[in-house]
Amino acid sequence: MVSIKCPSLVRVSSGQAVLGLSCLAVSLLSFLLIRQLVKQRRPPGFPPGPSPIPVIGNILSLVTEPHVFLKKQSEVHGQIFSLDLGGILTVVVNGFDCVRECLYNQGEVFCDRPSLPLFKKMTKMGGLLNCKFGKSWTEHRKLACNSFRHFGSRQKQFERKITEECMFFVDAIDEHKGKPFNPKHLVTNAVSNITNLIIFGQRFTYDDSNFQHMIEIFSENVELAVSSWAFLYNAFPWIEYVPFGKHKKLFRNAAEVYDFLHQVIEGFSQGRVPYEPRHYVDAYLDELEHNASDPLCSFSYENLIYSVGELIIAGTETTTNTLRWAMLYMALYPNIQERVHREIDSVLENGRTATLEDKLKMPYVEAVLHEVLRFCNIVPLGIFRATSQDTQVNGYSIPKGTMVITNLYSVHFDEKYWNDPGVFLPQRFLDGNGNFLRHDAFLPFSLGRRQCLGEQLAKMEMFLFFTTLMQRFHLQFPPGTIPTVTPKLGMTLQPKPYSICAVRRQQKQCYT
Numbered sequence: 001m002v003s004i005k006c007p008s009l010v011r012v013s014s015g016q017a018v019l020g021l022s023c024l025a026v027s028l029l030s031f032l033l034i035r036q037l038v039k040q041r042r043p044p045g046f047p048p049g050p051s052p053i054p055v056i057g058n059i060l061s062l063v064t065e066p067h068v069f070l071k072k073q074s075e076v077h078g079q080i081f082s083l084d085l086g087g088i089l090t091v092v093v094n095g096f097d098c099v100r101e102c103l104y105n106q107g108e109v110f111c112d113r114p115s116l117p118l119f120k121k122m123t124k125m126g127g128l129l130n131c132k133f134g135k136s137w138t139e140h141r142k143l144a145c146n147s148f149r150h151f152g153s154r155q156k157q158f159e160r161k162i163t164e165e166c167m168f169f170v171d172a173i174d175e176h177k178g179k180p181f182n183p184k185h186l187v188t189n190a191v192s193n194i195t196n197l198i199i200f201g202q203r204f205t206y207d208d209s210n211f212q213h214m215i216e217i218f219s220e221n222v223e224l225a226v227s228s229w230a231f232l233y234n235a236f237p238w239i240e241y242v243p244f245g246k247h248k249k250l251f252r253n254a255a256e257v258y259d260f261l262h263q264v265i266e267g268f269s270q271g272r273v274p275y276e277p278r279h280y281v282d283a284y285l286d287e288l289e290h291n292a293s294d295p296l297c298s299f300s301y302e303n304l305i306y307s308v309g310e311l312i313i314a315g316t317e318t319t320t321n322t323l324r325w326a327m328l329y330m331a332l333y334p335n336i337q338e339r340v341h342r343e344i345d346s347v348l349e350n351g352r353t354a355t356l357e358d359k360l361k362m363p364y365v366e367a368v369l370h371e372v373l374r375f376c377n378i379v380p381l382g383i384f385r386a387t388s389q390d391t392q393v394n395g396y397s398i399p400k401g402t403m404v405i406t407n408l409y410s411v412h413f414d415e416k417y418w419n420d421p422g423v424f425l426p427q428r429f430l431d432g433n434g435n436f437l438r439h440d441a442f443l444p445f446s447l448g449r450r451q452c453l454g455e456q457l458a459k460m461e462m463f464l465f466f467t468t469l470m471q472r473f474h475l476q477f478p479p480g481t482i483p484t485v486t487p488k489l490g491m492t493l494q495p496k497p498y499s500i501c502a503v504r505r506q507q508k509q510c511y512t
Contacts, residue, residue: 042082045397047091049073049082057084059231065489066226067380067409070094074410080394083405086235088116090403091393094410096417096441098394103406103448106391111449114386114403117237118230118247122254126298127306129314133388133449136298140307143287145453147280151198153456158197159356162461165193165203166468172206173473173502180478180499183327188215188320194461195315195454199308200268201279214260217253218313223490224250226381261305281308311454318378318444319458319465321494325376326369326466328483328495329424331475336426339364341505344471354467356460362467363436367429369462373444375424378492380409382446408443417441473502 042048050073052058061069061083073081074094083090093102102110112133113119119130128144131137152158169190173183186206192215193203204211224230229246233239239247268281277283284304291297330337347361348354359366385404392398413421418428418441431437445452452458477483483498 047080047082047396048077052084057086059086063228067407070407071410080396085231088235088403090405091398092405092407094407096411096414099406099411102393107448109387109389109391110385110404112386112388114384116234118234123306126303127310129310139298147283148198148457151279161197162194162464163353165190166464170468170472178501178503180501182497182499183324187323191320192316195312199280199311214257217257221250221253222317222492226491257309258305261308315454317492319461321378321492322372322462323465324495326372327475327500328498331477331500340368340470344467348471354464359463363430363434365467366436367426369466370429371426374412374442377409377412380493382406382408411441411443414441474505476501
């Protein structure tokens with residue numbers, strides 16, 4: 001037998017295989033590119049907007065101060081315009097008139113949540129905050145609202161519990177004895193404890209390291225959720241398999257928080273008596289048991305974890321950052337702080353503790369808190385929404401399922417409704433007689449069906465914490481220092497870390 005070897009044929013076959021794979025890869029990439037470019041085409045009648053970069057669209061425009069960029073774009077394209085976020089066509093709504101038209105006049109249409117890969121990965125579109133509009137959202141929203149009323153604002157002793165937390169708060173500040181400190185840790189702990197009372201029925205101590213760690217992770221995720229990596233993940237979910245990027249940290253944080261919440265929920269549900277709820281967790285477990293035989297029931301243990309996490313972060317971030325900004329601006333404007341002190345002293349004679357009934361007697365304190373909320377824009381872009389059906393706004397056609405960004409910053413800086421909006425001026429909330437004056441174009445808690453359910457509680461907390469703090473302390477910066485007022489960007493705008501001296505008002509001296 002003769003053996004015949006054909007090495008040249010083998011080499012040709014390998015070369016052909018490589019060539020074939022290369023052609024396949026090029027074809028696949030070309031298909032994906034064409035598909036992406038088709039996704040980026042605006043449908044007929046869709047609002048105009050800035051020109052996108054091929055493939056990634058306008059994502060890079062949102063890396064720094066997106067709320068400011070979007071307001072500037074509204075001056076070019078109109079109050080309603082569109083963005084391309086990597087193939088995700090998005091409508092941006094600016095100015096009070098347009099926001100009111102969408103969120104109030106067409107509230108049913110603009111109350112959905114977009115089905116973004118990030119939300120699907122984090123909460124499977126469950127829980128409360130990111131839940132799609134429908135039966136599940138209605139059930140979870142109703143339970144949360146009832147819990148906030150029953151275990152919170154409508155409970156006769158709840159104001160006393162907030163006042164007690166206020167005293168824990170100012171006593172903890174007193175321990176610094178007028179020396180510089182970063183108030184973030186104490187403010188966050190104090191505020192989160194009010195929500196904890198509703199969710200778990202009790203507070204956490206300020207030195208509870210596990211709870212502190214969870215809050216820090218929550219805060220970090222609030223920043224990461226609107227990072228460029230988060231937008232890229234929504235546009236190209238396959239980057240989940242890329243071994244680097246901030247989205248990886250986001251997912252690790254979420255997993256750690258959910259594990260912690262599972263343990264906490266298990267602990268606080270011990271001793272539960274069915275249908276005699278002590279707090280939100282008990283009430284949720286009652287609903288879970290009551291609907292156990294209903295295959296369409298949206299209540300589940302997984303959704304309980306998601307909902308608890310969302311309520312904690314929603315109940316903490318806004319109020320915490322409002323108080324941190326308020327402290328910063330009191331030290332920055334001593335004349336405003338002095339007027340706050342005078343009003344508090346005139347109402348709270350002999351140093352008595354503030355009550356909610358005192359709000360009507362303190363119009364200037366109310367004006368200061370409202371101006372902080374307006375000027376600092378704690379949640380500048382709200383939480384992204386989606387249209388639940390086809391609609392028209394200002395003559396433009398918006399299809400069902402379109403993602404919508406409501407630029408609340410543009411509402412609070414709308415020159416049509418605010419004089420000199422770029423100036424911090426509490427007097428804009430007072431009439432000619434010094435009485436508190438409400439403004440329609442004031443929407444820090446958003447508007448419509450998805451309006452913040454904790455608005456009433458947040459206003460209670462802000463007034464009592466701020467009044468108690470300012471009654472006891474004079475706030476000033478350490479000698480020779482003035483912190484920046486440029487915010488730290490995220491889903492919320494928070495102050496960059498700063499040090500402050502809280503000096504007993506009898507002393508008036510900052511100790512370095």
